[in-house]
Amino acid sequence: MDNIKKPYHHKVSILSGVIAAFCLLLIAPVLGQPLKLEDEFLLKDKEFAVSQKDFETHKKWNRLINKLERRSAYDQDYFLEYLFYTSHQKMLKNYNKGTTINELLSGGDYDCVSGSIMYSVLLNYFNISHRIIETDYHVFIIAELKEKEYIFESTDAQAGFISDPQKVAQFKAEFLPMGQVNTLMSNEKVGELQYGNPNSKTIYKQISLRQLVALQYFNQGLIAINNQDLKLASQRLQQALNLYDSERINTVFNIIAH
DSSP: OOOOOOOGSOBBBEEEHHHHHHHHHHHHHBBTOOGGGGGGGGGOOOOOOOOHHHHHHHHHHHHHHHHHHHHHTTTHHHHHHHHHHHHHHHHHHHEEOOOOHHHHHHHEEEEEEHHHHHHHHHHHHHTEEEEEESSSSEEEEEEETTTEEEEEETTTTTTEEEEOHHHHHHHTTTTTTSSSSSOTTTTTTTTTTOOOOOTOOOOOOEEEEHHHHHHHHHHHHHHHTTTTTTHHHHHHHHHHHOOOOOOHHHHHHHHOOO
């Protein structure tokens, strides 16, 4: 058995069995809702979708799963910390706003959305209960084991794993809405690519992995708007709506559709 060391000092691995599991997660029913026929083309969008072959041939991803599996029976605090930092060290290389899960796998570029997708897939693979939290300008994950919460903040490579209950509460409080809800500005982007007010606190809710994937399209739609490509923006926002019929996405889509 390997000696227990600080997670960040370990090399990483993974097994190919996670491949099919991830592909199913992206298209599986969420909250009892079946996959819409309109959504099928999303799997053919190479900018966002990842095929089973992409995973099966991804050596770094497969090595990561193998390594994590060997530690999965360890103490829960240790394993979750190990999972967070090992995965971050090996998979998340360059913070780049507005990136997708495909870009993460192909080159290591990530933001809070694509990074959180990766962590959600891994936590699902190891049957670890967790919540994906959407806020006005950021997303993060709260893992849960034996009634204890753990923060997975994908954009912080050095201190993004939080297990101390008081610090977990403090982290959550940074995003919880305060006072009366204000009107959400339509140009806010998840992950701080661009937003009206970085201090706004109008959204704090649990979303599904499917809805998290939709936020990739939402951000890309807003990038297209900034680039004055309204045709592409409309396409990306419609793709986002197919996966996540949210007020924020609808607001932006209706603005450019008229």
